[in-house]
Amino acid sequence: MEKEKQERYARGRRLIKEFEMVLSNYQKLMFYIQTQREEMGDIHESLIDQAVIMEEYLGILLERIKFANY
DSSP: OHHHHHHHHHHHHHHHHHHHHHHHHHHHHHHHHHHSHHHHGGGHHHHHHHHHHHHHHHHHHHHHHHTOOO
């Protein structure tokens, strides 16, 4: 039983680390989008699309963390 708890804890920690990494990248992307709007030209829409996908993924990770029984 102890090994199972350790594996669940490790899985939960990996989810949290991944969430932190994606959140950091999302924040950097949003800062770039907001401060470099005029200079982006054609890539603006692509970056917005990427930010939306990252937001959705953050939501998925948060749900997985919430229900990660550890």
